[in-house]
Amino acid sequence: MLGFVVLSMGLSPAQVLANEALATAESGTTCAADAAIIDKDFPTGAYAHCTASGGKRFNLMIAPEDEGDINCSAWYAFRITPLRAARITINLDYETCGHRYWPKTSTDGVNWTAVSPDDVKVEGERGARTAQIRLRTGVQPVFVAAQEILPPSVYDAWLDGYSAKPFLTRSVLGQSAEQRDIEIVRIADPAATPLESVVLVGRQHPPEITGALAMFAFAETIMGDSDLAQAYRARFETLMVPLLNPDGVVRGHWRHNTGGVDLNRDWGPFTQPETALMKGVLDSIAADPLRQLRGVIDFHSTNKDVFYTIPDDLPTDPELFTRNWLNLYQERMPDYTVNREARHDVGRPISKAYAYDTYGVPGITFEIGDETDRALIRRIGREAAIAMMQVMLETPMPAAAAE
The missing domain is CATH 3.40.630.10 (Zn peptidases)
Structure with a gap:
């Protein structure tokens, strides 16, 4: 019953996607590796900065919307567009508060599945926790978010x-x-x-x-x-x-x-x-x-x-x-x-x-x-x-x- 509309759900040729991503990578909002591209160009998409390394590894910095006092509801949401089948790693680091929400994935924005505990590693003490997520990509883009996306x-x-x-x-x-x-x-x-x-x-x-x-x-x-x-x-x-x-x-x-x-x-x-x-x-x-x-x-x-x-x-x-x-x-x-x-x-x-x-x-x-x-x-x-x-x-x- 619940879903959301996002443009560019379909796959473009891999090289076109890679070129587009690399063209905007300097802004830190989109990053491309050999295996996949990560972006936040959809309603509720959020992270502060993204870097890619080693072909299959991404590092995301998660930060609040402003510098005022903030409740530690550290939201994140991003899209992974595969360029080839691979097992990728996403590291979530936090400017403040630390990791709170267990990651969930969806390919259609309607049906959401919590990532297996075998594929999530949370480290650090309360308020300074980081998380590492490992995902095996297929051919479809996949959304990863702190909770189900309801725009x-x-x-x-x-x-x-x-x-x-x-x-x-x-x-x-x-x-x-x-x-x-x-x-x-x-x-x-x-x-x-x-x-x-x-x-x-x-x-x-x-x-x-x-x-x-x-x-x-x-x-x-x-x-x-x-x-x-x-x-x-x-x-x-x-x-x-x-x-x-x-x-x-x-x-x-x-x-x-x-x-x-x-x-x-x-x-x-x-x-x-x-x-x-x-x-x-x-x-x-x-x-x-x-x-x-x-x-x-x-x-x-x-x-x-x-x-x-x-x-x-x-x-x-x-x-x-x-x-x-x-x-x-x-x-x-x-x-x-x-x-x-x-x-x-x-x-x-x-x-x-x-x-x-x-x-x-x-x-x-x-x-x-x-x-x-x-x-x-x-x-x-x-x-x-x-x-x-x-x-x-x-x-x-x-x-x-x-x-």
Whole structure:
């Protein structure tokens, strides 16, 4: 279902490719050896510098997008174009932070496979790790990346699959700093007038692919044909901004937008065009006396599966929604441990804190581990959505919405 469009997927004659690569090799962004060429000329492609030696060996320097404070989400993505069958070696070195993500490969951008542990060697201590990858090339170009590649075209293809559904409305919320469209999706029964809103946010941080995969499954469940989903859509509208940082995604950033800002540290200041759009969404709900914001769920990735939430001793509306949601979710996942870390720092400029401080609603950061099994992620997204819909439907309807 998921894929991406990249130009020049087909092989040109080997010598033509070699000549083109050598012509740009001085820039350090493309390098050619006797056996293959490496480049990053596709959406999300990223490394700082590439050199080739010995005919079959490549050295890539991986560096963050800017010199500001950065989270250690050391993203890399590159394409190998074979010139002959060979076993090549790629060394990944890091300007800062060190190796984090286990390498994955794909020949079509749709199906991804983790590189065998026999072919990956990670050395060094935390924060200074390097990695060596050995791959046997065939005749097709192969993509190597820190995680599955999900650029804007994947989101377009995903939503195109639901274009005939009457409950889904797509519109352009606004543009990023580099004038890429940021889309908002409304999911609601067109025959009803839902006045309660749940807001979903995704991809504030470009490398956080597992959170995006969970959001896909979560949203697909809300858009499903079950009686529960239909009842939920009749009472609630879901407003989803699945790709808030398209510039950072396309450019292969570790954390920031093109303004050098971590978007999930800009809720409150709203200095960036992307977060300002989210303020507009929430303000439009708050300005309507008939509408009621019921929660904000922000999808991310980290080193484990965990929900970062508002503590239960702080009153929210709906009351104790988060506790009830995650308890039911745990009941639906008896063979899986639901981790929750509840904390609130007043005024902290992140989505969950802003949602609570400003509107008194549950703010939840839905985190998925970097290497959580992909089939399990789909189950997590599905079961979490089922539990969320059920608990939301059990909450008392606000007076304005009930009239």
